[in-house]
Amino acid sequence: MKIFKFGGASVKDAAGVQNLVKVLKEVGHDNTLLVVSAMGKTTNAMEKVVDCYFDGKNGLDAAIQEVITYHNDILVDLFNTDKHPVFGKVKVLFDEVQGFLAWNKSPNYNFVYDQVVGYGELVSTTILSVYLNEVGVKNSWLDVREFIKTSNNYRDALIDWEKTQARISEGVDKSKFYITQGFLGSDDNNFTTTLGREGSDYTAAIFAYCLNAKSVTIWKDVPGVLNADPRYFEDALLLNQISYREAIELAFYGASVIHPKTLQPLQRKEIPLLVKSFIDPNGNGTIVGKGTTLEPHVPCYIMKKDQVLMRLSSLDFSFIVEDNISALFKMLHDHKMKVSMIQNSAISFSVCIDNKFGRLEELLNLLKARFKVVCHEGVSLYTVRHFNSDALKTLQNGKEVLLEQRANETVQLVVK
Structure with a gap:
């Protein structure tokens, strides 16, 4: 199964x-399980719904309506009418969101987040499944929460x-074509859970593992994995092959490759992982698998912007050792x-x-009580x-290097 x-x-x-339908028809979809994320920026929009809910419900109705309108516009474009039964299916899902927010008593932000935000995937896969059937690509819709x-x-x-292995082994027929949601699961009480960063890619890997799949293909808007982010580096090259280990190394340093x-x-x-466009x-894309570390063997560049470099030294010139570290x-x-x-x-x-959560000033106040601190904000880290x-x-051309660190195969520079 793929x-x-x-x-x-x-x-x-x-x-x-x-x-997406065109891609499936070109590359084939027999014996395939399709994992799909929420449409566009829906996850961000659903996060806004949760934030409005906890902010005393100001703007809550407008935030929900924004998501509903976005999906209804897509439905009209796909089905050329607002009378199609799929509108009713999608309405039921949004009614569930509003119902949950009306009766929920839990003050736990993370719990509420998972019960609400996950509807982005449920709605997107419902729309896609109905549309695929409509255009002759017969499929079965799975609620991933019953399996993961x-x-x-x-x-x-x-x-x-x-x-998870038991549910997938019992419930998935390898000869069929399925569509299901990324990012989601459920706990022992059948409440929805989410899998964190890169959750949809992880969902694909979970199904692949449990089904002993032939391969996993992640379809993106780039030709495959590049040796640099083309937004910041000219002449980025397509990497034809990467080993699992190398992909994990690149991800560790912040490359938007594949999460470990x-x-x-x-x-x-x-199980080989393909990243394709x-x-x-029909492009070659990138294969992540066993074997060659990197092909072609070229430098790979990773940049993290808006970083903070802090240099700490002891106030009394004593050693900074285990207890200090x-x-x-x-902290x-x-x-x-x-x-x-x-x-x-x-x-x-x-x-x-x-400084993702904006708590630098608070941290600096604590550090300055114990150390001499020099702080550089807005720097970039190149790996x-x-x-x-x-x-x-x-x-290094035209940049001030504040800190450099080298290992056998990796160099890191903090620059202004």
Whole structure:
């Protein structure tokens, strides 16, 4: 069986849905399970619904109506009428959202988030399944929450592999064509859970693992995995092949390749992962699998913008050792700082962090009570895997390098 995954960008409008059908007809869809994300920016819009709910319900009705109108416009474009039965199916789903928000008593943001935001995927797959049947691509719609069982760690649920394997083995006929949702699961009380970052890719990997799939294909709006983000680097090259290990290394440093949690179940069963373009479905794309580390073997560039570099040194010139470092990491963790790079010497400690949650000032006030602190905001962190001298010259040209760190195959530069 093959697993296909299409993200929100591929189904952001009626033309996207129609193109998805074209892709399926071109590459074939027998013995395939299709995992689909919410349409376009629906997840962001549903997050806004949750935020309005917790902000005293100001703007809640308008936020929900915005999502309903967006999907209804797509439905009209696809079905050329507002009388088609699919409108009723979609209305039922949005009624469930509004019903939940009306009777919910839980103050737990993460719980409410999972019960609401997941409807983006339920709506998108309902629309797509009906449309596929309408144009002659017969499929069966699956509610993924009946198959992927998880802990109740809402917004970042852990998979119960034993229960999930049993549900998928019993409920999925490998000879059929299915469509299901990414990102979602359910706990022992059948409340909806979500799988966290890159959850839809992870869903595809879970099904692949449990079904011993032939392959997983992630369909994107790029030709495959590139050696650099074309928004920031000219002449980005397509990587034909990457090993699982290399893909995990690139992801660790911040490349938008594939999340390690998606790769791990595939690696265990050596199931190849293909990254291909839904714009050019017959293009070669990239294969992530066992074997060649990287082909072609070229430098790979990763850039993280808007980082913060902090240099800490002891006030009394004492060593910065285990107890200091332990306290530092606890403070970073408590303030939800994502650490991108560290470097330390006997009396100093440098750390490059992502101030995603805006708590830098609060953290600095605590640090300055114990350390001498020099802080650089708005810096960029460049990581180059398989670097060479030309790659470094290109990065350093015209920039002030604040910190550099090298390993055998990787160099990192913090620059202004």
